[in-house]
Amino acid sequence: MPINWKNYDSGNAWDELVTASGRARNGARAVLAQLAKESESELIERQRSAELAIRSMGITFTVYDGSETIDREWPFDIVPRIIRRKEWDEVTKGLVQRVNALNLFINDVYNDQNCLRDEIVPADYVLKSKDYRAQCKGITPPHKVWSHICGSDLVRDGDGRFFVLEDNLRVPSGVSYMLENREVLKRTFPELFRNQEILPIDDYPAQLAAMLASLSERSNPEIVVLTPGIHNSAYFEHSYLAQAMGAELVEGSDLIVGHDDCVYMRTIEGLIRVDVIYRRIDDAFLDPDVFEKESVLGVPGLIKAWRKGNVALANAPGCGVADDKVIYTYVPDLIRYYLKEEPLLNNVPSYRCVVKEERDYVLENIESLVVKPANESGGYGMLIGPKASKKECDAFRRHIRANPRNYMAQPMLTLSTAPTLFDGHAEPRHLDLRPFILSGESRYVTTGGLTRVAMRKGSIVVNSSQGGGSKDTWVINQ
Amino acid sequence: MNRQTLSKTAERAYWLGRYLERAENTARLLANESDLAFELGRSDDEGWHRLLTITGSADAFADSYDVPSRRNVIKYMTTDATNPSSIVATLHAARENARTIREVMPVVTFEYVNDLWRESKSSLSGNLSARRLASALREQRERTEQLEGFLSANMLHDAPWNFLRIGCFLERADMTSRIIDNGVVGVRQLDLVSQQVRLRGALKAMTALQNYSAEVGQPISRAGVLKFLLGSTSLPRSVTRCVNSLRRSLGDLPRHDKAMKTVNSLRRKLAQEDASELAGPELSAYIDEIQQMIGITHNAISDTYFHFKPRLRRASRSPKKTAKKEIT
Structure with a gap:
């Protein structure tokens, strides 16, 4: 039986394509109609051919399974998520504002520390953060930018308003999947694209290359992508971006720092100087001379070369100091402080466990809250109160009392949903959105971003390492 | 921006070429010997032993097997994991090289090499009749040739x-x-x-x-x-x-x-x-x-x-004036 949208019910969640009364939202009409035109078996066939395309295009992500790494095919749903351009333009402004403030904050932390003196953010939170790197003091990178590539996670609440859930300032991944999702959908469901004005997304690699080039003063600078190697979960993306930019994909062992404190790579031409490194290695592993002594992924002398301005690192080491879920709660204040503007995008309301009254509230109401550690990514180490057992809640109470600085909590949001296909049926599934913001000489925001879907019914965990899927994301000119 | 070729990438491409060719050649040698044994009506092990000699593996073979019988030599040269030049071990090495230079190869290359390895492993295992051996080896050779043709037509x-x-x-x-x-x-x-x-x-x-x-x-x-x-x-x-x-x-x-x-x-x-x-x-x-x-x-x-030894410039020279290319 074809899909009947009247029977589609997303409960109290705001659905991206279907209104509460089962009508198409503005901009989604053609897509819903096309989907309803196809039989169940036709839709199953579409989904299968998308999976085939993903296989033949080699779109994988790597998971570590206790003993070995496995390449899994990227999970993808053929129903696109649709956003109208007018709305997206507003989001874009909010994202740029946010990342500008965060970059000014990081630069301030490593230089004048005005925000600490003016007590905008408690100094301890910053200076005792495990991501604060004293080795970065006194450095001002080109354009005063530290986080050149930022991936901010957006969600909508039950009323359809966008909120920022977190900012990934260190080494955010996912952009290659955003690009590939569009390719896969075009191949497997070209009918959806008929009579639509969908804004293109494929200028990202060129924008990334231009941004990276703007970090060097040399003309035609040599750019490389530094990967921890084949076993990293995002290796596909490292390889993809290097290929798309025409940059070399290097590992630490391909680079060497000379006596002149410049960085070189070993090539068949001999040693060639490197000007900009897009590093996809955690900063703790970048340079065994300075950080982790045991690191075999890094390059001895790299930080010295960077401090001297002989090579640009994107993102700059030390930028993780702002990628902390407790610092996140201060971002609206940072926007007001540095930019003298009101935030255009809202934070999700948050409780800081380090503040007594807020901590008491969290301990009291933990069953209804989402508790997050300050410094984890990938959805690890967090508690989803409404879904947790009493034992788990008690364990988190103990963690919070023992180390309040390390936790913050947010009310459980009803994330928005979009129709997702299961055996040819459309069911609502929760999702989020990760746009990418590039900051160099100028600013660029991806058109839309990577939409991640929690494939299990009712789940809000969208991470691909934990069974999340994805969708093509359209910004349409309407 | 013009992509440079890393030493590591060049080395892996080189070995990918060598291993693919080696696996194909080993298949040719084995198929040929199997054929000859029939034509000469030979029942002794002389021909099989000679295969070990010409591939320089007689000593290593003697470490794990008593006699260079048809069965032993075929096993040693096709699927034996302890023999680094067996067809399966060679294809595995090719696979590892292909896996780590995916960014310079057409995307499906790795999948192709991976399938070649997996299928050779299964089609060559067990005690093979002359007919099955011949068809497994032919299959492997043809697939390698297809891959060479594909790369020639599609790789930069x-x-x-x-x-x-x-x-x-x-x-x-x-x-x-x-x-x-x-x-x-x-x-x-x-x-x-x-x-x-x-x-x-x-x-x-x-x-x-x-x-x-x-x-x-x-x-x-x-x-x-x-x-x-x-x-x-x-x-x-x-x-x-x-x-x-x-x-x-x-x-x-x-x-x-x-x-x-x-x-x-x-x-x-x-x-x-x-x-x-x-x-x-x-x-x-x-x-x-x-x-x-x-x-x-x-x-x-x-x-x-x-594996060239880098000769690095001394610090006395200004890095700003360093030529972009060169220095070995």
């Missing part, structure tokens, strides 16, 4: 491609010299019928029987086969042809002077010394020399491109 013909080709030609030249060793040396001691079977076998192992008739004509003679397999400028697998093709790929690479010197001396030796009338022991020595020169060429390529 730039430096990694040239390294892949150089690896392939060097391996092929080496194997052809071994096939000559196996098929031609000692052939004079045999009766006429066996001589013909052996010489034809050497040609067949290189898919060159028909080509021989076209370029040299009948009947098949020892001198003719030697000239053809060593010196033909048109037979794809002759040593001379491999060296010429290698030369062209090397010529496209930067900094090739040192390696080119060794290639040129190999080429001169092939062109200037007529080996077709050499007697058994002299011929063996001649082929040894060719193989040594192939080894020296490998070393020259490795020293120039893969």
Whole structure:
């Protein structure tokens, strides 16, 4: 039986394509109609051919399974998520504002520390953060930018308003999947694209290359992508971006720092100087001379070369100091402080466990809250109160009392949903959105971003390492 | 921005070329020996033992097996994981190299090499009848040839491609010299019928029987086969042809002077010394020399491109003035 949208019910969640009364939202009409035109078996066939395309295009992500790494095919749903351009333009402004403030904050932390003196953010939170790197003091990178590539996670609440859930300032991944999702959908469901004005997304690699080039003063600078190697979960993306930019994909062992404190790579031409490194290695592993002594992924002398301005690192080491879920709660204040503007995008309301009254509230109401550690990514180490057992809640109470600085909590949001296909049926599934913001000489925001879907019914965990899927994301000119 | 080729990438492409070629050649050798054993009506193990000798693995073989029987040698050379030159181990090594240079290859290459490895592993395992062995080996060879064709048609013909080709030609030249060793040396001691079977076998192992008739004509003679397999400028697998093709790929690479010197001396030796009338022991020595020169060429390529020792500038020079290219 074809899909009947009247029977589609997303409960109290705001659905991206279907209104509460089962009508198409503005901009989604053609897509819903096309989907309803196809039989169940036709839709199953579409989904299968998308999976085939993903296989033949080699779109994988790597998971570590206790003993070995496995390449899994990227999970993808053929129903696109649709956003109208007018709305997206507003989001874009909010994202740029946010990342500008965060970059000014990081630069301030490593230089004048005005925000600490003016007590905008408690100094301890910053200076005792495990991501604060004293080795970065006194450095001002080109354009005063530290986080050149930022991936901010957006969600909508039950009323359809966008909120920022977190900012990934260190080494955010996912952009290659955003690009590939569009390719896969075009191949497997070209009918959806008929009579639509969908804004293109494929200028990202060129924008990334231009941004990276703007970090060097040399003309035609040599750019490389530094990967921890084949076993990293995002290796596909490292390889993809290097290929798309025409940059070399290097590992630490391909680079060497000379006596002149410049960085070189070993090539068949001999040693060639490197000007900009897009590093996809955690900063703790970048340079065994300075950080982790045991690191075999890094390059001895790299930080010295960077401090001297002989090579640009994107993102700059030390930028993780702002990628902390407790610092996140201060971002609206940072926007007001540095930019003298009101935030255009809202934070999700948050409780800081380090503040007594807020901590008491969290301990009291933990069953209804989402508790997050300050410094984890990938959805690890967090508690989803409404879904947790009493034992788990008690364990988190103990963690919070023992180390309040390390936790913050947010009310459980009803994330928005979009129709997702299961055996040819459309069911609502929760999702989020990760746009990418590039900051160099100028600013660029991806058109839309990577939409991640929690494939299990009712789940809000969208991470691909934990069974999340994805969708093509359209910004349409309407 | 013009992508540079990393030493590591070049080395992996080179070994990918060598391993793919090696697996194909091992399949050719085995298929040929299996064939010969029938034609000569031989029931002893002499031919199988000779295979171990020409691939230089008799000693390693003796560590794990008592007798070089058909069954043992086939197992050792096809699926034995302890033998790094077995077909399956070689394809696995090819797979690992393909896996780590995905960014310079057409995207489906890795999947293709991966399938080749997996399928050879399953089709070559167990106790194989002559017929099943022949079809498994043929299948593997054809798939390797398809892959070569696919890469030739779709891969960017730039430096990694040239390294892949150089690896392939060097391996092929080496194997052809071994096939000559196996098929031609000692052939004079045999009766006429066996001589013909052996010489034809050497040609067949290189898919060159028909080509021989076209370029040299009948009947098949020892001198003719030697000239053809060593010196033909048109037979794809002759040593001379491999060296010429290698030369062209090397010529496209930067900094090739040192390696080119060794290639040129190999080429001169092939062109200037007529080996077709050499007697058994002299011929063996001649082929040894060719193989040594192939080894020296490998070393020259490795020293120039893969494992060169960096000479770094002293700090006294201003980094701003450092030329973008150069410094070794």
